[in-house]
Structure formats: structure tokens, C-alpha cells
Amino acid sequence: MLLHLQTWAECEAYLKRSTAIIVPIGSTEQHGPNGLIGTDAICAEYISHRVGEQADAMVGPTIGIGMAQHHLAFAGSITMRPTTMIAYVRDYVRSLAVHGFDRFYFINGHGGTVATLGAAFNELYAEQSLDTTGILRRVRCEQRNWYETTGVKAISAKEYTGREGSHATPSEVAVTQFIHPDAIKRVGMEPVGPRPRRYTDSRDLRSLHPDGRIGSDPSLATPEVGKRLVAAAVGDLVPDFKAFVAAA
Amino acid sequence: MLLHLQTWAECEAYLKRSTAIIVPIGSTEQHGPNGLIGTDAICAEYISHRVGEQADAMVGPTIGIGMAQHHLAFAGSITMRPTTMIAYVRDYVRSLAVHGFDRFYFINGHGGTVATLGAAFNELYAEQSLDTTGILRRVRCEQRNWYETTGVKAISAKEYTGREGSHATPSEVAVTQFIHPDAIKRVGMEPVGPRPRRYTDSRDLRSLHPDGRIGSDPSLATPEVGKRLVAAAVGDLVPDFKAFVAAA
Amino acid sequence: MLLHLQTWAECEAYLKRSTAIIVPIGSTEQHGPNGLIGTDAICAEYISHRVGEQADAMVGPTIGIGMAQHHLAFAGSITMRPTTMIAYVRDYVRSLAVHGFDRFYFINGHGGTVATLGAAFNELYAEQSLDTTGILRRVRCEQRNWYETTGVKAISAKEYTGREGSHATPSEVAVTQFIHPDAIKRVGMEPVGPRPRRYTDSRDLRSLHPDGRIGSDPSLATPEVGKRLVAAAVGDLVPDFKAFVAAA
Amino acid sequence: MLLHLQTWAECEAYLKRSTAIIVPIGSTEQHGPNGLIGTDAICAEYISHRVGEQADAMVGPTIGIGMAQHHLAFAGSITMRPTTMIAYVRDYVRSLAVHGFDRFYFINGHGGTVATLGAAFNELYAEQSLDTTGILRRVRCEQRNWYETTGVKAISAKEYTGREGSHATPSEVAVTQFIHPDAIKRVGMEPVGPRPRRYTDSRDLRSLHPDGRIGSDPSLATPEVGKRLVAAAVGDLVPDFKAFVAAA
Amino acid sequence: MLLHLQTWAECEAYLKRSTAIIVPIGSTEQHGPNGLIGTDAICAEYISHRVGEQADAMVGPTIGIGMAQHHLAFAGSITMRPTTMIAYVRDYVRSLAVHGFDRFYFINGHGGTVATLGAAFNELYAEQSLDTTGILRRVRCEQRNWYETTGVKAISAKEYTGREGSHATPSEVAVTQFIHPDAIKRVGMEPVGPRPRRYTDSRDLRSLHPDGRIGSDPSLATPEVGKRLVAAAVGDLVPDFKAFVAAA
Amino acid sequence: MLLHLQTWAECEAYLKRSTAIIVPIGSTEQHGPNGLIGTDAICAEYISHRVGEQADAMVGPTIGIGMAQHHLAFAGSITMRPTTMIAYVRDYVRSLAVHGFDRFYFINGHGGTVATLGAAFNELYAEQSLDTTGILRRVRCEQRNWYETTGVKAISAKEYTGREGSHATPSEVAVTQFIHPDAIKRVGMEPVGPRPRRYTDSRDLRSLHPDGRIGSDPSLATPEVGKRLVAAAVGDLVPDFKAFVAAA
Secondary structure, X not given: OEHHHOOHHXXXXXXHXXXXXXXXXOOEOOEOXXXXXOHHHHHHHXXXXXXXXXXXXXXXXXXXXXXXXXXXXXXXXXXOOHHHHHHHHHHHHHHHHHHOOOEEEEEEOOHHHHHHXXXXXXXXXXXXXXXXXXXXXXXXXXXXXXXXXXXXXXXXXXHHOOOOOOEOOHHHHHHHHHHOHHHOOOOOOOOXXXXXXXXXXXXXXXXXXXXXXXXXXXXXXXXXXXXXXXXXXXXXXXXXXXXXXXXX | OEHHHOOHHHHHHHHHHXXXXXXXXXXXXXXXXXXXXXXXXXXXXXXXXXXXXHXXXXXXXXXXXXXXXXHOOOOOOEOOOXXXXXXXXXHHHHHHHHHOOOEEEEEEOOHHXXXXXXXHHHHHHHXXXXXXXXXXXXXXXXXXXXXXXXXXXXXXXXXXXXXXXXXXXXXXXXXXXXXXXXXXXXXXXXXXXOXXXXXXXXXXXXXXXOOOOEOOOHXXXXXXXXXXXXXXXXXXXXXXXXXXXXXX | OEHXXXXXXXXXXXXXXXXXXXXXXXXXXXXXXXXXXXXXXHHHHHHHHHHHHHHOOEEOOOEOOOOOHHHOOOOOOEOOOHHHHHHHHHHHHHHHHHHOOOEEEEEEOOXXXXXXXXXXXXXXXXXXXXXXXXXXXXXXXXXXXXXXXXXXXXXXXXXXXXXXXXXXXXXXXXXXXXXXXXXXXXXXXXXXXXXXOOOOOHHHHHHHOOOOOEOOOHHHOOHHHHHHHHXXXXXXXXXXXXXXXXXX | OEHHHOOHHHHHHHHHHOOEEEEEEOOEOOEOOOEOOOHHHHHHHHHHHHHXXXXXXXXXXXXXXXXXXXXXXXXXXXXXXXXXXXXXXXXXXXXXXXXXXXXXXXXXXXXXXXXXXXXXXXXXXXXXXXXXXXXOOOOEXXXXXXXXXXXXXXXXXXXXXXXXXXXXOHHHHHHXXXXXXXXXXXXXXXXXXXXXXXOOOHHHHHXXXXXXXXXXXXXXXXXXXXXXXXXXXXXXXXXXHHHHHHOO | OXXXXXXXXXXXXXHHHOOEEEEEEOOEOOEOOOEOOOHHHHHHHHHHHHHHHHHOOEEOOOEOOOOOHHHOOOOOOEOOOHHHHHHHHHHHHHHHHHHOOOEEEEEEOOHHHHHHHHHHHHHXXXXXXXOOOOOOOOOEEEEEEHHHOHHHHHXXXXXXXXXXXXXXXXXXXXXXXXXXXXXXXXXXXXXXOOOOOOOOOHHHHHHHOOOOOXXXXXXXXXXXXXXXXXXXXXXXXXXXXXHHHHOO | OEHXXXXXXXXXXXXHHOOEEEEEEOOEXXXXXXXXXXXXXXXXXXXXXXXXXXXXXXXXXXXXXXXXXXXXXXXXXXXXXXXXXXXXHXXXXXXXXXXXXXXXXXXEOOHHHHHHHHHHHHHHHHHHHHOOOOOOOOOEXXXXXXXXXXXXXXXXXXXXXXXXXXXXXHHHHHXXXXXXXXXXXXXXXXXXXXXXOOOOOHHHHHHHOOOOOEOOOHHHOOHHHHHHHHHHHHHHHHHHHHHHHHOO
């Protein structure tokens, strides 16, 4: 059930049975030699839509741009500064809270966004905690990384041991290949990217990871494994989402 | 050519022949009895993708949430406050400017965003105008409303005279019906919505326009006209975009 | 009735019969070879004061600095960045809302400010639309450009056809000559300034319009026409203001 | 020499002989039973214009709204929040710095603005101090309260001993009576207003000072003394301004 | 009674008998040849703790970083920009207001922070003054500079006449020597630092005051006088704090 | 080597041999029945000072207030909103970068701050990544939680298995008992606090954890174990800090 494809009256009807919404959040950033710039947004959106279907839940518009300052030395990468993302998530959530939504389940596709999204939740909660009158509508937010679900990690461990890495991974590239078979890129690359110390800004990341991969070998990606990864992620996220909704 | 479906190396290659990018910008807000909440984003994105194809130009990620405070009294509507949108557009543009993009052509689907997007451009330009050293990379931005192109207005005048209105119009609903034939909604409604004075905030808009339409009769919408509207918009925007790129 | 020349008790008395206020808003920016830097503020203030007199309405302090980043390549120009103007207008309006003012009629003298002022209104309205409790006092704002009133356009069309342009126009220069006859400047200039594509930032504007005019021939300005323009603008704005106040 | 009445070319010519500018800064706030809401702006503007004449210096547009949150319980008072004023002063100064102005001499008419204006200067200086490359144009700012000049204090001490108070003073009311003889208000009042502890917010101020005066007896004000006060202030400020300009 | 050393239940108990809190506020900035970078924080904290003991009052965490942009040309100096300090003080105060604290007595050790702290108070008050419903908890703030208390000035006048200066003073150095006898620095210096015109940014300050002192001779400092200064400051601040608490 | 106890010249000398600095960061928030409100700041500061001694490194002023919105329902808790903390950390780091510091090693005592501090680092890095000219001084930041070092976890596992919890833990309480033996609180409490789902805002946390503990039994804390925990944390952090400094 995609918010974008509902009328307002249908959305109002939905709110009578549920006040929860799924929010796909990705990023627009380089993903190595054969990864799509939209990888994180594509994966998060596709998986969220499937979770919404299976859980019979509303899915909001995808947040396609994330916190990706560290990738700005590679063409096509776009970032929201953390303060911008905090304002953006705040408006997104407070708008829907006007209508009665109060549980926001973010399905995230980008590790670089985790901390800032956590900060955004706390900015929202701080408004509530500093409100001594209790008139502000209170919301509850949660974030889950699809690539860290149990099922996904099991498949990755089996298929890509030691070659998964942490960015431009074969897993995420596989998922995009499954979703966009027409956009599979054939690019030669060294087997596994370097994985030295933690990067800081974009120049630093590029000097450490010249082709954009971080400890990964995305040449291993295939649409077939991508399909299984989606199923595994959805299989884990649906009950987790339901538990979030059901929690007192 | 969608940025989301490129690798960073492909984007880098593109920059050698063009520094221009098309940015679809819509909104997520109620669109009357039979209009989709995602109408403005859906139309802007679809038309932008077609313009990108025909002009052989890069298309960036869709900005799916706009300035829609006036619709917040209807379920499902989401707004960015103007200051948030200014920060968001600023980060979007400045990120791509790092890579060398310097011409940004926004194809807009929502009248309510026009002023704020104009303000966002001026915030970007103000950075440049206040920079006395000239070290900041200068960008040029433009916005065009697809629904105000000559071709679209001609079709609308012929098909929907006196029933087009200014929100939840038969034109935009027709375009979404063409794009999403599975999401056509059959809803009874009065022929033409009321069109009194200009609304202000969301409560005001709802009191003036109880079902969300503004002077429009979207029951007239058909996918067939939607298809023609898309073609007309694209036909007008492609040469306009090219002129923008070619301008000294 | 100028707010500046009232005591607080007189203002309180006014509020018993009206909650509307007129706000002159101009700009401080270059106006070509013979135009005053204060042109937009001078015109907006003078016309607003006359409207206030004829409509027996309160007139607030003039906002003399506008969004003028595009003129910063010419000495003496001052801009508020859009985000600054949004904060400034917000504080101006919310302060007066404390006292009970709830209708704000901005008489504007500068095209460059229109979008940002519109964004500022939406920032105010967004506060109201995101307020679910309804405790925030709701305001209604409107803006009118004096130079686009019917009467002014008729005179301009007659006196300056093809030479009015869009900046440093003979109309606005004429109005300032009427108001400040001692500050009429005699400067030689080419008959009509260039009018190529739309400018972006200040360096761009200056490269397109080397003497600051945009498609205009302000050498035609005379105080006599200025006097008639003021009368025409006031004649159109007074009933428009009254309609704004009377609207349900 | 008023910036508002110059052309950009005249301003450019001025900059060849001086990079200093005088900035009048006042406030729009209640001034007791017989004081005008615009008192602080009126006084600061008038005195600044006279200083500009005698010192042959440029005078910028008046900042007519100040930090006046404490007066908001009286009708007609308008405040900029401190953060808004900091942004506003920052834009004002940085705009003129583009043209080459680098010495800003603020003539202030409102005690409530002093701290915030000082903070605004430090925000500007912090930009410069955090700029390690030295590319940002450096400016120097100063503020002077006209009502605290030696000459003004001498007259006040002689004319109003024990009745000057600190707000809605006979001195400032006298100055406005001299400037606006048509707006002299005849209002009965108790001889001297109360002067208890320092106020905080607007409700607090009103509870301590029910008619808006603070320790003052503005019924003593006459235009004749107002004229002398202006002369005294200007007499002190002109050499002080010149010393500011001349300082290495 | 230090907040840091209480449990929440103890703090809750305190609130039953008092809603006042003392807040030490200092700075981290160069203090001349023999002064510690932490001088202002050290003095404010130590004196505040003593005042808290004698007044049986709660003392909050020390704000150790102040507005010190002007010292940034000397190693080790740290500043909060004014806007940052305003946000910081706002959060500090609003957090404690949640629990019921409503009187905040800042004991300040740094002249450069005075204006910005005043602006921060007004930002807090502006929230209250713009709140028309009265639901926001109202607070009252005060600041006192320990070095300007009567007792301190008397000792300084006696011990350091003409050599006290306004920064890196013998008084404040003496107090730190008393508090940190192990960190007394022996550094040769000229008798009294220069004291020309007022500085602006950090490069300006350093050019005027090459070793960081401003008109002072801190070589005179001794722990013995430091001890007396502390006693004097505390002696003056305790009754002043009590009066602040007792005020209606 | 505490920055607070150095002169600027000593700091300058230090910078000749090292550009790294340790920054203690804690929080001021309730810590259950027997924990001090300052627990997180006290632990982070004390451990940082010891690490500084053993690593012969500079230690900056403690950031004593963290992101603690979730504790605001308990008296004495203070929070910085995430956006405030981002501004604060930004100013702290950029100030020291002026002097040449470029490696910032934060020793953190509060889990609730981790995400926001990560966001703050990315705000700093985003400035660098968006700076196309490379003129901004680049910094590198790292954060370590002392309570998650290997040595600390080993002791906790041995001493407090199943009773450590995640807030108001026996480990952190033990450390404060070692540091402040005079402030050990004797308070009766149930053996282990509840540990249900993740909390959101402060009301939510208090409803889940009525006495402020989260899954912990801090009645087990003793100063003796506290002493060993400090030694273990320092033992792990010193080489980690050195590796951070030595990294290319």
C-alpha cells in the first residue's frame, strides 16, 4: 500500500485501522565499479514495498538522498548534511503526525545514514521531552538496516565470505541486479577492495579506496542471489515491523 | 539517463560532454477525491525521465516532497517547511557542483513549491554573490512547470475548459492515470470544485475546499488525454532545456 | 495611520476596530544610472502611507531591505539572504499577532522579493498547519506589487511602451522623482538597456546588464508622471486592501 | 549623504574616499503613555542623518526593528529574536563588505538592542577569526548609544534629574517631539514611573511597569529640549565617528 | 550542592525547597604569558561552588567554553559562535525548566561572554513573550561577573592600581594560582601590556596585544591575594543570589 | 596535560610535537537510585585525564552535557538537542583547527550521545567534502566509549554478569565511587531493573524504567572495582589513541 498511490480518503481510512507507516530511506552515492549510484535507495524502496505488501501496511515516499558526504569525491554522489537531514526527517514525521500517524518504521539501505537518522529521531523526541504540557503529538520511530537482517547475513556469509566488505557489497549490487536487470554493469575489477582504517571525509575515502569499494568484491553479484536476498530481508522485516506496531 | 542507474565512472564520463542535469521535483499531498497523493511527484518524474531520454541528458533523483503546508488538513500530505526545502535543495545542488555540474533544470509538478524553490535558488546565488574571492563554484538553476507548457495548456483548454482549476486538475490526474492505469480511482464528485479567495494555511484550505479540489473537475480525466499531455509537455520542455544548456 | 507615530494605547484602540495592517516592503539596491539605491523602499513606503490614509488603516514600519543578491555586484546594494528574510518576516508578523493583528497586507516594491516573501508566508502558515492543537494564533498574509496594479500598467503602457523594462524602470524612477525632487539625477545613458536571458547571481547580472538597467529607459522618467503613478497605484490598492480585510 | 538617495555610481565614487558607513539602529516598541512606538528608530535615524551631514559620511538604511521582546505585552511592539537580528546584521554588513565598506558605525537608540548587537558583531568577527586563509574581507564595527553621549547626559541631568528613568524617558520623547511636532501626544500620567527590579519577559515588564514607563516622567518632554539634545548628540558623535574612521 | 554529585531523587527533593540554580560560566582562551587557558572557567567554577555552599543552593555543570572569537589567534583558545551559545544556553535552561527550575543565576568569569549571554537570555524570554497561550514555563535569568563585585574591585584597586587591565588581569591569575598552586607559571614579561583602541577579531587583537594581555600586569599575581579575592567575590555574590531568589 | 592548565605559549609548543587532542565527552542525566547525575561526565573526564598523562597528550575541556533527551523526565537531567550538539562540537573542533590541531579523539561516557556525535563528525566532514578548493583545514575525529573497551567488558562480565544493564550500570557507578568516595549514595533498590523494548522520549523511558535504571543492578558497585575499571579502560585507550595519532 503505497502512500503515493492512495487518495487522501483512502489514507484516512487506513488510519482507522493502523497508525504505522514504513519509510524507505536510501542514499544516492557511488557504489564502486559496477554498482549503481542509486543502489541504497533502490534496495530500500523495493524491499520496503514488499514488506508493506506482506504486512498490509502503508509505505511512505522514499527518502532517496542520505548522509553521503564521504562519497563526494566520486561523481554523482549527493549528500544531505546531517543538519539538513534532521530538518527533513523532522518535517516528514511531523507532517504525518498531523494526520494521526505515530509509528514510523524506517527501512534503511545505507550505513552512513544510521547515526544521523538516530540523531534525527532524538531531535523529534527532544521536542516531546522538552514539551512540558504534553500537547505535542508523540511519535515513535525505529530504523532497521535490511542488509543486517539475519537472513541476509546468512546468505551473504555463504555466498560471499570474506568478500562482502562494507560498501559496494556483492549483496547490495546483487539486489539491484535483480530489480534492474537492464542496468547490470560489466566492469573488470580487482577481486577484493582494500580495507584499511576508517575513512573521514571524501578525499580521505577516495585516497583509501580508489575505485569506491570498501573491502568488497561486487563482481560476484548475480540477480539470482539478489532475489533470494530480497526474500530473506522481507521475511525478517515483516515480523519485526509487526512487533514494532504491536508494542505497548 | 538516470543518475540512479549509472556508476560513478559513467557519471564522470557524462560530465565530459555535459554539465547539465534535470531534476524532477514534485510533492506528496492530497489531490482531491480521485487524485493520488503522489500526483505531483509521479508526473514530474515521468515527464523528466522522458525529457532526459529525448535530450540525452542526465536526470537526478526525484525530489518527491515539496512545500505542501496548505494540504496538511488532508490525510497523507507531507510538507517540507520552506527553510527545510532551501537547505535540501542547497545540499543537492552543491553536492553535484563538487563533481562539475553547473546547470540545474528543475521540472516541477506543484505550484505550491514555485516560490520556495525560487527562494532556494536565491539562497544558492546569494552564497555566490557574497563570495568576494570567486572560489565558490557558480551554478545556474532554472525551474519549469510541466503543466504550464504551451502544449499542455492547449490540450487542457480544449479538453477541460472551465474545469481545469488549479489543484487536483483533470490534466494532472489524467497524466497519473496514464502512468499508473492500475491506480485509477472511481469516485463520485460534484462537477466543479469551488474557487473562492486564495487559501492560507491548511485549515483555511480545507474550509474553502472540503474535498481537496480547487476549481477543478478531475472526474473528466482519462489515461488517453494523459498520454497526450505527457507528449506535449515533453515536446515543449526538450527544446527549452537545450536552450538553457546552450545559453552563454 | 503610521504605527511609528502612535502610542501603544492608540494602537490598542485601533485593534478594537481593525486587526489589519499594511506593511511596506522594498529593497536597497542599485537602480541603474539615474535610479536611487533606495527606489524600491521609497516607492513602497510612500504608496503604503497613502493607502493607509485613504483606507484609514494602520501602516507598520517599512521593510527597507529585501532579497537583492543579484544586485550585489553594484555598489550600495544590500541583501537579506532568503533564510534571513523568512526569519525576519516571521518575527515581524508573530510579534504583531501577539497584540491581535491577524491580516497582513504587504505592499511590495521589488520583484526580486516576491518569491522569498511567498516562502516566508508559507513558513508562517506551516507553523499553523503543523500545530495540531490550534493554540497558535493564525494569521493571513497577502502581497501586492504596486507596479503591477492595473492603473500603473495603463500609465506605463501609454508613457513608456517598450521602454519600461523590468528593473530600473522609468515608472519607479518617476515615482522617486516625484517623492524626492531634490534627488533627481541627470545621467546620460543609452536609450534602452539590454534584455537577454534571465540572470542568476550578481556577477551574472552585471555581465548581462553593465549599467544596472534591465530592458528599461529610465531617462524618460519625470516627477509629473510619477505623481500620476502614485495616484493610480493607491487608487487600485485601497479597494483591494479593503476586500482583503473584508474577506471571510 | 544617504545611501538610499544615491545611485550606485555615486556610492562607488564615495568608496574611493571612504570605506566607512553610519548605520542607524532603533526599535519599534511601546514608549509609555505619550511616547511614540517608533521613538527609538526615529531618534536614531534623525541623529544619524545629521551626523552623516556634518561628517560628510554615508548613512545606510535604518534598522527600524530591534530586540524588543520585553515590550511585547504592549500593543504595537515588534521584536527580532536575537538569532534573527544576528542574521540580519550579518547580511547587512557582509553585503556592503562586497563593495568595499569595512567600517560600520552603528548609532543606536535602544538599550535593549545593545547586547544582541554586540553578539552580532562577534558572529561577524567569529567568521573572520575562524577563517584560517584570510580570504574573507574583514570588517570593523562599533556601536554608540546617542542617549549616552556626554552632551545628552548633561542636558538630561539638568532638565530631568531623577525623572529621566531608563525607558520612555523625557529625553527621547523630547527628541521625537522636535522631529515630529505634529505627533505630540497629550496624555495624563503619574509624575514618575516605578523602578523596581530588572524585568525579564514581556509579561514581567508589564506587571512591573503597567503604563510602559521605566522610572521616567516623559510628561516633562518639550520639543525645545529635544532640539538641544539632538545638537548635543550630534556634536559628540561626529568626532567620535571620525576617530573610529581614522583609527589604524 | 553540586548537581553532578546528586542523584535525581536528591535533585527532586531540592526542588521542593528551591527552584533556583547557580550556573558557572567561563571561557577557554589564552590569558597572556602566565595565565592559564582555563582561567575564566576555573575562577567561575570555584567561586560558584563556594557560593552554592554558603547559600545552600544547587550548582549546575560549568559552561567551560564561552564566546572567545577574539582570542583565536593564540593557541588553545576555543570559541562558541554567538548563535551556538544561544542554542546551548537555551537547551541548558529549558531542560532544567522541565523539572521546575525557574531561576538561573549565572556567575560569569569572562567579559567577552556578557553580551552573548544577554542575547541568549533574550532568546529565551522571546519564546515566552511570543507565546500567547502562556503554556511555556517561564524562567528568570541573571548574570553576575565575579570580577566586578564590590569586594573584588576594592582589593584589585588596592593591590593592582593601574595594572589590573581588562584581560589576563593579575586578579584572575591570582585566583587561579590560589586554586591551582601546582600550575603557577613563571614567565618574564613587560610590566604592563598595551591598551590601545578596542579590538575586533582575533588577528586584530593579536596585532594590538602581542602577548595576549590587555593593559594588565599579571606578574603581580599571588595565590595569597587570590584567596582574598575569592572570599570577597563569594561574600558579595551570596547575598546577591539570595536577593535574586527572594524577588517577587 | 590539560589544556585548561596551560598557557597559550605552552599549547603552541605542544603543537610542534603533536596535533592531536583528547576530548572527554559525557552527559548530565539521571543515573538511577544511587548513581550521580554527573556520572557520564565524571567518568569520561577522569579516564581522559589519565589517558592524557600516560600518552603525554593534550586533553581539552570536558563536554559535560550530552544528548540526554530521554532522561528529561527525571530531575536534574540536561540535554543538548542534536542540532545544538552538532553546532557545539563543530565550533570546538574548528576553533582548535585554527591553531593546527587536526586529530580529535573523543573519549565518551554516554551511549545516548554516540549517534549525535557521529552526526557532528559528518557535519564537519561535509564542510570539507563540499569545499572544492581545499582551503578548509581538514580534521580527523574518532570516538571511543570507555565502557566498551575490552578490559572494561572483561571486568564487568566477571563482576556483574547479567546485572550490568545498559544505563546506570554498576560499572559506571563503581567508577564514580572510586573518583568521588565522598559522594557514594546508599539507596535501597530492587536487584535488577526492567529491560523491555527500546525507549523513545523521556516520558516513555520513565514509564518503562520507573527508577531510572535500565536492566542494571548498580547496588553492586564498589570503589574497588571502579579503580580496576579505570585502569582497564586507560590501559586499552592509550594504545588505541596512539594508533589513531600514528595512522597515515
